Amino acid sequence: MSKLEEVADALKLLGDRNRLTIVALLQVKELCVCEIVDILKTSQPNISQHMRKLRDGGLVKESRRGQWVYYSLCLEDKPYILDILKEIPSQAALIEPAICETNDCCT
Amino acid sequence: MSKLEEVADALKLLGDRNRLTIVALLQVKELCVCEIVDILKTSQPNISQHMRKLRDGGLVKESRRGQWVYYSLCLEDKPYILDILKEIPSQAALIEPAICETNDCCT
DNA sequence: AATAGAAATAAGCAAATAATTATATTACTA
DNA sequence: TAGTAATATAATTATTTGCTTATTTCTATT
Numbered sequence: 519m520s521k522l523e524e525v526a527d528a529l530k531l532l533g534d535r536n537r538l539t540i541v542a543l544l545q546v547k548e549l550c551v552c553e554i555v556d557i558l559k560t561s562q563p564n565i566s567q568h569m570r571k572l573r574d575g576g577l578v579k580e581s582r583r584g585q586w587v588y589y590s591l592c593l594e595d596k597p598y599i600l601d602i603l604k605e606i607p608s609q610a611a612l613i614e615p616a617i618c619e620t621n622d623c624c625t
Numbered sequence: 626m627s628k629l630e631e632v633a634d635a636l637k638l639l640g641d642r643n644r645l646t647i648v649a650l651l652q653v654k655e656l657c658v659c660e661i662v663d664i665l666k667t668s669q670p671n672i673s674q675h676m677r678k679l680r681d682g683g684l685v686k687e688s689r690r691g692q693w694v695y696y697s698l699c700l701e702d703k704p705y706i707l708d709i710l711k712e713i714p715s716q717a718a719l720i721e722p723a724i725c726e727t728n729d730c731c732t
Numbered sequence: 733a734a735t736a737g738a739a740a741t742a743a744g745c746a747a748a749t750a751a752t753t754a755t756a757t758t759a760c761t762a
Numbered sequence: 763t764a765g766t767a768a769t770a771t772a773a774t775t776a777t778t779t780g781c782t783t784a785t786t787t788c789t790a791t792t
Contacts (some may be wrong), residue, residue, distance in 0.1 A: 639779075641780080643780085667781080667784065668781075668783090670781085670783080670784095671780075671781055671782080674780080674781085675780090689788090689789090690789065691789070691790070692788085692789055693789095729779090
């Protein structure tokens with residue numbers, strides 16, 4: 519696959535509102551699936567499938583801890599994606615209110 | 626539309642192999658539709674529709690000159706897209722061989 | 733005015749994609 | 763080891779998208 523195709527594939531991944539939000543959220547801190555589900559207010563399988571695409575595309579990595587799977591960014595070799603994320607307002611405000619109320623996963 | 630959605634839309638536009646190639650080509654020089662058709666070896670309506678999407682997304686601007694419509698980049702307010710394009714090898718080599726042989730539009 | 737070339741638009745179709753619902757897997761806990 | 767919570771996978775559906783073919787519009791030329 520050419521470099522151009524590689525970049526096109528990465529941009530296609532980020533060209534989705536939900537996935538771009540997820541990546542922006544992960545820039546604030548690593549999150550587990552159930553937190554992302556809470557924040558984006560969609561179904562668990564939907565997020566799970568988005569995470570798989572992001573992982574297959576090499577944009578995030580997962581780390582299982584107990585019952586929870588935490589995802590974090592994996593962009594060391596893709597500085598141009600960090601430049602894109604700089605363009606987006608921080609999504610930090612979405613994180614606080616959503617979690618720690620009905621979930622145990624962050625205690 | 627939020628800033629995040631704006632960026633997602635722009636990335637969706639660039640997340641297509643043909644459109645990303647077109648934008649990379651326009652970084653070398655402005656081109657008319659028939660030249661892009663020659664270079665990408667696809668149909669004229671196909672390119673025409675890609676150009677409309679890129680124009681609607683504010684990534685390129687057109688200038689009609691005679692029978693020909695020339696497109697050029699319009700990225701002053703989107704530096705993060707220039708950062709993306711830096712990641713892609715120059716597509717200049719695609720331009721030379723394709724044009725000026727069967728076309729009049731560059732004479 | 734008639735013709736020809738360049739580009740745009742319209743209509744149709746197949747493939748890809750995002751989402752949902754249902755089910756399976758994995759890991760913790762009582 | 764049964765039960766439960768978190769996540770993944772499978773199957774399905776609806777929508778979107780990229781491309782093709784056919785037609786139209788616009789401009790220049792004769």
